[in-house]
Amino acid sequence: MALLSRKLLIPLLGLVLAVYFYSGGDEFKPELLKGKRTIVTGASTGIGEQMAYHLAQMGSHVLITARTEEKLKKVVAKCLELGAPSAHYIAGSMDDMVFAESVVKKAENLFGGLDMLILNHIGDSYYNFFNGDIKSVRKLMEINFLSYVTMTVAALPMLKDTNGSIVVVSSIAGKIGVPFVVPYSATKFALDGFFSSLRQEFILKDVNVSITLCIISFINTEKALKAVGDVLSYPAAPKEECALEIIKGGVLRQWEMYYKYEHTRIPLLFRDWAPQLLSSFMRSGLNVENLKGSNHSLY
Structure with missing residues (x-):
């Protein structure tokens, strides 16, 4: 009984601490972004489009x-x-690392520098049981992970000059194993490992460039609703609000941003202490019979 009480007490304490740290911190002010030079990837629709508007x-x-x-x-x-003082675009596919670098180069040519790099794009990924296709896993890893690294390396000299920010849009599927998104989840876990480790190296080397990893839940983008709307039992969160929270997290230089909090940060409190219970709870919220085998991007 004492051991059980201890196991329950520690997650509860974690919850209290998480709420405390989440509610604290500096206040976001929109004017902090006035005149800032930004890149937003994956910005033709969905969350990226809404971030561009904000x-x-x-x-x-x-850009x-x-x-x-x-x-x-x-x-x-x-x-x-x-009201943007300037707005530009460059079209191309992020499975081409030369194109990924060219986006950063265009920002340098247009703006003369960079204050914020927002990495949000993803490749098309089916929502269903893993089909064993290794080639699709490799391609998704190039788009969802390697191009993020490529753009970060290219942008880092400018970001060091401005004490800028890197904002990485990830997912709860990059923190907890989630069914039906095996390749996608693998790419998001990779982002966590790379950027969390890079942040530590920045601190050790006194590099004043912030890295914000954004952990988001089910968002009401057109693609996500089409792919998973009939399978998940909880409602999608609004993309407009999600986009704003991502921007706030980057401006406030938060290490990690969670949206919606109750569908991301709270489950993580139980990931290490009661993983089987959490896994069972997650599976119970899936309407497996409604799987469509969609090949559309999840967000």
Whole structure:
């Protein structure tokens, strides 16, 4: 009984501490982004598109990228309407590391420097049982992970000059093993390992560039709703609010940002102390019979 009480007490204490640290900290002010030079990847739709709009309203210079040029043109036009001092786009695929580097180079040519690099893009990934296709895992790893590393390395000299920020959009699937997203989850775990380790090296070397890892839950983007809306039993959170919280986390230089908190940070408190219980609870919230085998991106 004493051992059981101890196991329950420690997660509860963790919950109290988490709430305490989450509620504290500096206050976000939109004017902190006025005139800032930013890159947002995966910005033709969904969360990335909404981040571009928020940044535009706050007076940031914006360079966005994704694969579809026509969609990017529309986002740029709206950013200018919303008040962005400048807005630009570059279209291409992040499975090409030369293109990934060229995005950063274009920001340097346009802006003369960089204050915030927001890495948000993902490759197409099915939502179903793992099909054993190793080639698709390799390609997804290149898009979801290696291009993030490539862009970070390319942007780091500029970010060091400005004491800037790197914002990495990840997922609860990058912290906890989640069914039906095996390749996707692997790429997100890789992001956690790389950027969390890099942050520690920055501290040791006195590099004043912040790294914010954003752990997000089920968001109501068109792709996510189409892929998993009938399988998950809880409602999707609004992409507009999610986008704003990601930006806030980056500006406040938080190590990690959680949205929605109750669907991300709270489950993590039980990951190490009651993993089987957490796993069972997660599976119980899935409507497996509604799997569609979608090949659409999850977010």
